[in-house]
Every structure is written in C-alpha cells, then in structure tokens.
Amino acid sequence: MDMRDAETGKLLWESGKWGQRMLREEMQARVPKEILECRAVSRELNFTSQEEIRQFRLEQRIFLRGACLEEWFFDFGFVIPGSTNSWQQTIEAAAPEDMRHPAELSGKVTIETSFYDGKTLIAKTLVRVFYV
Amino acid sequence: MGLLTLLRKLKRTDQEARILVLGLDNAGKTTILKKLSEEDITSIMPTQGFNIKSLMHDEFKLNVWDIGGQKSIRPYWRNYFDQTDALIYVIDSADKRRMEETGEELGQLLEEDKLSEVPVLIYANKQDLMSAMAPDEITEGLNLHTIRDRPWHIQGCSAKTGDGLQDGMEWIVTKINDASRARGEEKA
Ligand SMILES: Nc1nc2c(ncn2[C@@H]2O[C@H](COP(=O)(O)OP(=O)(O)OP(=O)(O)O)[C@@H](O)[C@H]2O)c(=O)[nH]1
Ligand SMILES: [Mg+2]
Numbered sequence: 001m002d003m004r005d006a007e008t009g010k011l012l013w014e015s016g017k018w019g020q021r022m023l024r025e026e027m028q029a030r031v032p033k034e035i036l037e038c039r040a041v042s043r044e045l046n047f048t049s050q051e052e053i054r055q056f057r058l059e060q061r062i063f064l065r066g067a068c069l070e071e072w073f074f075d076f077g078f079v080i081p082g083s084t085n086s087w088q089q090t091i092e093a094a095a096p097e098d099m100r101h102p103a104e105l106s107g108k109v110t111i112e113t114s115f116y117d118g119k120t121l122i123a124k125t126l127v128r129v130f131y132v
Numbered sequence: 133m134g135l136l137t138l139l140r141k142l143k144r145t146d147q148e149a150r151i152l153v154l155g156l157d158n159a160g161k162t163t164i165l166k167k168l169s170e171e172d173i174t175s176i177m178p179t180q181g182f183n184i185k186s187l188m189h190d191e192f193k194l195n196v197w198d199i200g201g202q203k204s205i206r207p208y209w210r211n212y213f214d215q216t217d218a219l220i221y222v223i224d225s226a227d228k229r230r231m232e233e234t235g236e237e238l239g240q241l242l243e244e245d246k247l248s249e250v251p252v253l254i255y256a257n258k259q260d261l262m263s264a265m266a267p268d269e270i271t272e273g274l275n276l277h278t279i280r281d282r283p284w285h286i287q288g289c290s291a292k293t294g295d296g297l298q299d300g301m302e303w304i305v306t307k308i309n310d311a312s313r314a315r316g317e318e319k320a
Contacts, residue, residue: 004171006136006169007134007136007170008170009166009169009170009171009172011172040136042169048181049181072186074184074186076182076184077211077212077214078208078211078212079181080181080182080205080208080211082180083180083181083182083200084180084181085180085181085182085183085184086182086183086184087183087184087186088169088183088184088185088186089186089187089188090135090136090169090185090186090187090188091188092136092188092189
C-alpha cells in the first residue's frame with residue numbers, strides 16, 4: 001500500500017510488503033502529517049492472486065474515532081490467475097476543520113478493507129494511521 | 133492536464149465513467165497513466181494483471197482500467213469490456229515489426245458486441261523516438277478510415293515527454309460528455 005499527494009504525484013508513504021501478517025494483525029502506518037494539507041490524496045493497494053476470482057470486490061471504510069468518514073465499494077470483477085494487480089483511489093480532501101490537527105487525529109484514524117468473492121468474505125485488513 | 137482535471141471536466145449526469153486502456157505489451161499504457169498522474173515513470177514493470185485508477189470528485193467517479201497486453205493476458209481482456217464508456221488503444225509507433233499484430237488486435241476489439249459504439253482514442257505513442265511512425269502513416273497502414281460505426285481519433289503522443297497526452301484526454305472528455313447528453317435526451 002502507498003499514499004501520495006495526488007496533485008504532484010509525490011510519494012508520502014509506502015508500506016513495503018505486508019503479506020500474510022496483514023490479515024492477522026492490525027497494521028500501523030506512520031504517515032507524514034503534511035498529507036492532511038494535500039488537496040487530493042491517492043492511496044494505492046497492490047495485490048497478487050494465484051487463483052482466478054470471478055467476482056472480486058472490496059469494501060473500504062475510513063473511520064475517525066469509530067465514526068465512518070468515507071466509504072468505497074469497488075467491483076473488480078474478474079481476477080486473472082497468477083496476476084499482480086493494483087488499485088489506486090484518488091480522493092479530493094474536503095477535510096473538515098478538525099482534520100487539520102495531526103496530533104488529535106494521530107492513531108484515531110483506521111482504514112478497514114474487506115475483500116469478497118461475490119458474497120464470500122476472503123480477507124479483511126485494518127490499518128491504523130499515525131500522523132508524524 | 134492530469135486525470136483529476138479530466139474528472140472535473142466530466143458532466144455529472146451518470147454516477148460513474150469507465151475508461152478501458154488496451155494495446156500490445158510494451159506499448160506504454162501504464163507509462164501514459166502514470167505520466168497523467170504526475171507519478172515517476174522510470175521504473176515501470178510489465179503489467180501482469182490490471183492497474184486501476186479510481187478518482188472521485190463530488191460523488192462522481194472515474195475509473196480507468198489498464199490491463200496487461202502480453203499475449204498470455206490478452207485472452208482475458210474480454211472480462212473487462214462491460215460498461216465501458218471509452219476505449220483508449222495504445223500503439224508503440226516505433227514498433228514497425230508488430231504494426232500488423234496491433235492492427236489485428238484493435239480490429240478484433242472493434243468487433244466485440246460489448247464494445248460496440250464505444251468511442252476509441254488511439255494513442256500513437258513514443259513519438260519522441262526517431263524511428264516512430266507518424267499518426268498519419270499509422271492511420272493509413274491500419275486502415276483506420278474504415279472505422280465508421282463509432283467516433284474515433286488518433287493522437288500522436290509521448291508518455292516520456294507528456295506531449296499529446298492532454299489533447300487525447302480532451303477528446304475523450306468531449307466524447308463521454310456527448311454520449312451522456314445523448315442518453316439524457318433519449319430519456320426526456
Ligand atoms: N521512448 C519512449 N519510451 C516509452 C514511452 N512510453 C513508454 N515507454 C517505454 O516503453 C516501455 C513499456 O512501457 P509500459 O508502460 O510498461 O507498457 P505497457 O503498455 O503498460 O506494457 P504491458 O504492461 O506489458 O502491457 C517502458 O520501458 C517505457 O519506459 C514513450 O513515449 N517514449
Ligand atoms: Mg502496463
């Protein structure tokens with residue numbers, strides 16, 4: 001996973017490979033706080049699949065102190081067996097006032113991503129974001 | 133103009149627009165999309181599946197699908213045709229050896245029912261190379277004038293320098309907006 005300033009393309013944060021560990025534990029992302037000032041931010045998710053998947057989709061929710069701020073549903077449909085794929089979302093930040101205070105937000109924002117094949121849950125990940 | 137600017141120019145009559153980007157391997161599809169997002173283009177690997185860029189602006193979404201063009205991946209292209217609003221077909225203008233092959237692949241796409249009437253933008257990429265064929269030559273060589281069942285346009289470009297990318301995107305916006313206007317009139 002990585003995050004960028006969508007207007008300049010500048011890479012702000014990159015997770016490296018999390019692999020299987022990501023599915024068992026809550027992961028932590030230490031992101032530079034300047035990301036809160038970007039007019040648009042993009043997040044990219046990379047994944048590989050050995051198997052063919054027919055109706056791959058995901059649901060992603062961003063929570064701030066447990067309240068859902070943002071929700072993305074995305075239908076990928078078919079996933080090619082043995083493929084490496086990426087999904088980049090660009091969001092224009094209409095950040096509310098309190099989004100501007102990194103210290104208050106740090107550790108209170110979580111990104112929950114659930115992956116499905118049709119109706120069957122395949123995997124779920126949780127990333128907690130710290131602004132540093 | 134980046135993809136964000138493109139999104140801001142699309143009329144918001146439909147909730148989503150989908151652009152499909154295809155072409156032979158090594159044509160420069162991924163490089164074009166990265167260049168349009170101002171990302172680094174120096175270390176791009178061949179695409180072994182899909183790369184999707186989703187952009188959101190005021191509840192309106194643009195999804196751009198870039199699928200790998202290697203021979204082994206091409207049979208899977210058909211899984212991604214549904215609900216396409218515009219097709220971008222990328223050609224490596226310097227790859228004369230495979231000009232016929234790329235023409236055949238394009239010809240097959242244009243015969244697909246699911247892509248019927250979908251506007252097609254052909255990027256004649258790598259115009260920065262000395263050996264690149266000009267867009268006119270490609271039009272001639274691939275008989276593009278025989279395309280009559282949809283809007284089409286060929287645009288010379290270089291993903292390396294960024295030249296021509298914007299002009300191509302402007303054309304796409306106009307065509308997607310035309311189509312959604314036509315649908316609106318049909319409903320009324
Ligand atoms: N000189 C030049 N090289 C380019 C240009 N566009 C792409 N390339 C190079 O062409 C090679 C292939 O580019 P990609 O973007 O990976 O091509 P692709 O169409 O995505 O290929 P697949 O993912 O295999 O389908 C890379 O080495 C690029 O740097 C261009 O406009 N000019
Ligand atoms: Mg590619």
